[in-house]
Amino acid sequence: MVEGLCGFRGRFLHTSELVPLAPNSLTNNLPGNQAWFSAHAAIHRVLLGETCVTFRSHCAPIVARAAALFTDDTMSVARVYEPTIIFPLAPAIFADYTVVKGFYPVEDAKRLREPPHHPFQHLAFANLLVRALQDRRRLCDLFTFAGKPPAWASETVQLVRLARSTAGKARATAFRTSSSGSWVTDSPAWLDPSVSGSAPFCAAGEFSNADLLFILRTASGHCLYVALAVMFGNAHVEISADDVRERVAGLAPGTVFHKGGVNPELRLPRFAKEVEGVPVLRVVSGFPHDVDVDRVGLFDDMPVAVVNTTLFCQVAGEISYQDVCRRLVSVLTGKRKRTDMDHEEGPRKRAMTTRSMIQRELEDRRRS
Secondary structure (H helix, E strand, C coil): CECCHHHCCCCCECHHHCCCCCCCHHHHHCCCCHHHHHHHHHHHHHHCCCCCEEECCCCHHHHHCCCCEECCCCCCCEEECCHHHHHHHHHHHHHCCHHHHHHCCHHHHCCCCCCCCCCCHHHHHHHHHHHHCCCCCEHHHHEEECCCCCHHHHCEEEEEEEEEEECCEEEEEECCCCCCCCCEECCHHHHCCCCCCCCCEECCCCCCCCCEEEEEEECCCCEEEEEEEEEEECCCCCCCHHHHHHHHHCCCCCCCCCCCCCCCCCCCCCECCECCCCCEEEEEEEEECCCCHHHHCCCCCCCEEEECHHHHHHHHHCCCHHHHHHHHHHHHHCCCCCECCECCCCCCCCCCHHHHHHHHHHHHHHHC
């Protein structure tokens, strides 16, 4: 038995629970179980710019497989931040199982008998949306609408983020992947337009009925909040039509922040130019089984849509394993390097020596 893992005293762990971080240990022991999907949540947060990922529940499974470290004496908090832990996750998740399956591990998810303890699909979607919007995309390309799409759905869109407000109205600026800091936050401070340089995505599941909030701006200059809810459903976890309708209803502007009760302090800032009559586009995504748009139905005047999974799988297929690795190196070393996941106009810069060494280590792990 092992006591005081990472120098902390806490509950006893049997050595049989520990899986060493050796070649293929993640591959052989994680797929199809909760720790495998916790690893996905960690790696996708790093791809979104977080250098330290914290889990505050269900920590033991991923720690037992040496993919995270306990950081408190009660063993109730675990973090993924060591490059020696994060980098081996890349070939396990993306190379061994192809990049598309790294974003959509459908077959592994079919084996789960309950939803992932650490949901990740909204994070994977955020990464893919950044890549998808490098090309000109219409809103109706990204999402499939229930019923007839509104006229503004045929406009191309760009990802924007809140900027300092003027004259009482929120202002939006185009998001650029060269921006410093994380691309995602869990904090309700994301709703405060007085906070400059906010992340483009808010993983809002702790304080709202949406798993992800973000803002799109149409070609005509009108801003639109998007509230995304991911619903897990397979042969063991059923999603009924009533479940879908209830989840959609919870994404409405008047109820999106009614999680665990009404919170009057939380509200979406208003823009000077908004899509008329539609402050929030409600979007549902099913995983691993898609949500049929016909099951969503039309039960009010506000548009509802589902994620176009076919398109986003195609986008995932355009990303190479090398681009994933370069993005990880860029985040963890604090140095920018352009990839297909992280694209800006301008000349490529020569990689730093430290980054080159890490890249070689990743390639060596892949070949071993």
